[in-house]
Amino acid sequence: MITAIYPGTFDPITLGHLDIINRAARIFDKLVVSVVMNIEKAPFFDIDERVELIKKVVADLPNVEVAFSIELLADFARQYENPVIIKGLRNHIDYEYETTMAVFNKKLNSQLETFFITAKLEYTYVSSTAVRQLAAYGADLSDYVPKIVSDEIDRKILNGR
Ligand code: COA
Numbered sequence: 001m002i003t004a005i006y007p008g009t010f011d012p013i014t015l016g017h018l019d020i021i022n023r024a025a026r027i028f029d030k031l032v033v034s035v036v037m038n039i040e041k042a043p044f045f046d047i048d049e050r051v052e053l054i055k056k057v058v059a060d061l062p063n064v065e066v067a068f069s070i071e072l073l074a075d076f077a078r079q080y081e082n083p084v085i086i087k088g089l090r091n092h093i094d095y096e097y098e099t100t101m102a103v104f105n106k107k108l109n110s111q112l113e114t115f116f117i118t119a120k121l122e123y124t125y126v127s128s129t130a131v132r133q134l135a136a137y138g139a140d141l142s143d144y145v146p147k148i149v150s151d152e153i154d155r156k157i158l159n160g161r
Pocket of ligand 1: 007008009010011014015016017020036037038071072073074088089090101104105119123126127128129130
């Protein structure tokens with residue numbers, strides 16, 4: 001069995017991420033969405049909130065699990081039999097960054113292959129940062145995130161986070 005790992009900060013998960021999850025879940029036996037603590041980013045949602053939100057968003061996908069990791073991705077992957085990494089590519093900037101990361105991860109864990117899935121055209125400009133910025137101005141988020149996520153963002157902003 002091949003386990004695909006889709007890592008990211010997911011702060012918050014967007015429709016672009018969900019598109020990659022749906023497509024990868026059709027290809028691989030099992031997909032683990034791994035919420036990774038990114039030491040370079042101050043989060044809007046804490047890690048538990050992000051995991052819970054993603055679980056709700058992927059509830060209808062039986063072969064998708066959600067986990068969190070504080071380890072190097074290359075080490076996190078070792079707990080799975082035949083792991084591979086999935087990354088979405090939106091543009092040439094992602095390509096340059098992700099191919100470098102793939103080389104790092106291969107050096108850290110020689111068994112680990114990285115597979116790239118190209119983003120759908122309508123999601124090539126979506127990012128979690130853009131979503132957070134739009135949310136801060138009260139903009140409509142329905143083109144960018146699942147409704148569960150925009151409701152949770154609204155709730156958090158109303159409650160002063
Ligand atoms: N649709 C929409 N948005 C997408 C997307 C898609 N298909 N693919 C990427 N993005 C967005 C993300 O939301 C993110 O937006 P943000 O910067 O506004 O938050 C941005 O593009 C970058 O995404 P990604 O490249 O997946 O980075 P990330 O910050 O979400 O996650 C990790 C990076 C966590 C996967 C990476 O840092 C990691 O593996 N860390 C673990 C430690 C480690 O092993 N490091 C490597 C050692 S060299």
